[in-house]
Amino acid sequence: FDITVGPLMDLWGFSDKKYHLPKKDEIKKTLKMVGFDKIIFHQDDSVVKFKILGMKIDLGAIAKGYAVDCAVRKLKEQRIKSCLINAGGDIYCLGDKFGQPWIVAVRSPRKIVLLNDLKLKDQAVATSGDYEQYFMHKQKRYAHIFNPQTGYPSDSGVISVTVIAPDGLTADALATSIFVLGKAKGLELAKRFPGVGVNIIEAKDVGSQE
Secondary structure, eight states: OOTTOHHHHHHHTTTTTOOOOOOHHHHHHHHTTOOGGGEEEETTTTEEEESSTTOOOOOTTTHHHHHHHHHHHHHHHTTOOOEEEEETTEEEEESOBTTBOEEEOOOOSSTTOOOOOEEESSEEEEEEESSSSEEEETTEEEESOBOTTTSSBOOSSEEEEEEEESSHHHHHHHHHHHHHHOHHHHHHHHTTSTTOEEEEEEGGGTTTOO
16 A cells, blocks of 8 residues: 555546556656655654655545544534445445444446445445446556556456445555455455455456456
8 A cells, every 4th residue: 555656647547537558668767756665754843755756645545534534523523323424435334224234235346246235333334446447458457556566557356345444544545455465465464453344356256247
């Protein structure tokens, strides 16, 4: 998980929807501007600096989850005990719905895959997949979730990750991280976070369906 993938998002055209398949030398050049180790934090005066010109932060993979958590906190301060917050697919289910768990449906990444509805109470859920923001080139799908080490869209074999967690930030960040890591490493990562549940769908589960 790396918030400095902004230059890659721009290079591939995901920032402005003008999709572009870059050349290898373009990717290599852009990777020099990627890496959280190139960020300098000055906590005393709340200043963030970049070591390399052209760096850019992209918080798309965690911002909605964090925003949901902020909303939940404000609602709890007003003594709201039951509600469902949906911020573009990042969801938190506060309390229950008339004594029953909230029911959340997760979109299938391919038509032939059926996912069970989730029953949630005081839990967040987030999904990362290759089927919302992507483009096709020579019958290959390029999605908007990048591997910050290679400079290419993630090619871990995973096409959808749904994470249930105690808070939105954890669910959001883990969904993206697991998508990039792949199923085996992703499940190992999830074990480090109490109260987290994960549903992973791989490309091999759906064959060649697009």
